[in-house]
Amino acid sequence: DVKVTQSSRYLVKRTGEKVFLECVQDMDHENMFWYRQDPGLGLRLIYFSYDVKMKEKGDIPEGYSVSREKKERFSLILESASTNQTSMYLCASSSERHGAFFGQGTRLTVV
Amino acid sequence: AQSVTQPDIHITVSEGASLELRCNYSYGATPYLFWYVQSPGQGLQLLLKYFSGDTLVQGIKGFEAEFKRSQSSFNLRKPSVHWSDAAEYFCAVGAARGSTLGRLYFGRGTQLTVWP
Numbered sequence: 236d237v238k239v240t241q242s243s244r245y246l247v248k249r250t251g252e253k254v255f256l257e258c259v260q261d262m263d264h265e266n267m268f269w270y271r272q273d274p275g276l277g278l279r280l281i282y283f284s285y286d287v288k289m290k291e292k293g294d295i296p297e298g299y300s301v302s303r304e305k306k307e308r309f310s311l312i313l314e315s316a317s318t319n320q321t322s323m324y325l326c327a328s329s330s331e332r333h334g335a336f337f338g339q340g341t342r343l344t345v346v
Numbered sequence: 347a348q349s350v351t352q353p354d355i356h357i358t359v360s361e362g363a364s365l366e367l368r369c370n371y372s373y374g375a376t377p378y379l380f381w382y383v384q385s386p387g388q389g390l391q392l393l394l395k396y397f398s399g400d401t402l403v404q405g406i407k408g409f410e411a412e413f414k415r416s417q418s419s420f421n422l423r424k425p426s427v428h429w430s431d432a433a434e435y436f437c438a439v440g441a442a443r444g445s446t447l448g449r450l451y452f453g454r455g456t457q458l459t460v461w462p
Contacts, residue, residue, distance in 0.1 A: 278436070
């Protein structure tokens with residue numbers, strides 16, 4: 236089975252902190268994605284990566300950056316966390332053969 | 347522009363009744379279509395996918411979906427709903443990007459409530 240693992244289920248951070256959300260996949264997928272999910276807004280794409288060291292902005296990249304130094308790992312970085320970044324963050328990896336698979340999500344609260 | 351519409355925000359059915367969740371998409375290329383289910387506080391689990399071939403696809407948990415190109419639809423069905431099916435359901439569309447799968451576009455989701 237494809238496994239996408241996010242490092243934390245729940246996080247509480249203070250405004251202004253630098254926050255790292257980590258995601259690891261074990262299927263050798265080239266593509267990885269970060270979404271955030273908010274009630275009434277559905278899933279919105281923040282960043283995605285089609286290869287190591289490559290990244291592309293999604294629909295809402297402001298306030299975020301990403302890092303992909305290894306194929307299996309895709310990190311989302313909040314440079315200076317703000318309360319409006321309180322959300323559920325979902326990582327996914329995909330291939331044409333398998334489709335897209337999601338991690339269990341990280342519920343981030345910024346206080 | 348790419349988009350996915352799930353017209354029903356919330357559906358309530360009785361346990362044992364049949365279910366159909368609607369999904370319409372707008373996509374310029376040949377679409378790859380997906381249905382996901384999400385339980386509260388969890389990630390999204392893939393129910394089924396359509397890439398090509400037979401337009402009726404079977405998924406996990408007794409779900410199936412039918413791709414109708416003429417209607418740009420990919421509706422999810424289940425003949426008899428169980429209480430454990432209560433969750434939120436998301437339809438998604440994507441396309442090939444070279445030899446791989448590009449980004450997915452998601453609908454807003456349909457919340458399913460099951461009455462005993």
